[in-house]
Amino acid sequence: MISQKAKYALRALLVLADLKTDSISIAEMAEQHRMPRKFLEQILLDLKHAGLVQSRRGVAGGYSLLKPADTITFGQVLRLIDGPLAPLPCLSRVAYRRCEDCHDEASCRIRRVFGHVANATRAILDQTTIADAQADPERVGRILGGIQGAA
Template sequence: MISQRARYAFKAVVALARAKPGEGLQIRQLCEQEKLPRKFLEQILLSLKAAGYISSRRGRDGGYELLRPADKIFIGPMLRSVDGPIAPLPCLSRTAYRRCDDCRDEASCELRLAFARAYDDYLRKLETLSLADVMKQSDSTPHGSTAALEPLPGAV
């Protein structure tokens, strides 16, 4: 399950991707449009800025903008930039590997084996699924429809 922080980051990045090119969104606009708490959003935007996903301009005409096109923003790395490792177990993490404290043997660990394949499929999808892919499906799905639950292009 993703954190509330990751959910808010995702909503903010989608809103920025939908903004007119060259016109940044002010934090007030993001908060109102996406119903996000300002203090929390400020921290999230700083993380996204530090990771190179967004830029900010001060002043009356300032605001936040994406630094990359939506088809170059992949969901896994973006979530990791605000939330840290996304692996269900530390021994499966590709960015913050750590052997589990109670593990006798990783090769035969039932817990690791139970999650490894599913996590590999999940991670492979998150690493290749772009923000543009998600937005495209959202735009083509009628509101209130369960069609949004259909697999995204290339889903495993």
């Protein structure tokens, strides 16, 4: 399950991708899209430090995307906000840790099943961009169909 913070981060990026103006203030985004302002401030700061969004000061200031929406993946955002996507520590690519109760990873049936889950999850999240969700919500289904067809 993704955190509420990750969900707000994805929503904020979708709002920024949909902008018809140059930028939007945190106050406007929070009010118009029913997100807690203080939480949104923290999230946008994290996204700014990661180089995904930019901010501009002043009356016409606010936040906007720094990178194109078609280059920002759901997987990238989830890893930034929530950390590794792996359901087990022994499956993480960036934060690998052997399970304390495991005697043999190679023969672990639980790891094998969740390995398939992790690979499918990564494939979908790393191929689905903010632009995909913005323009074509059904793209995720087509990505999943392509993954299942290739398996």
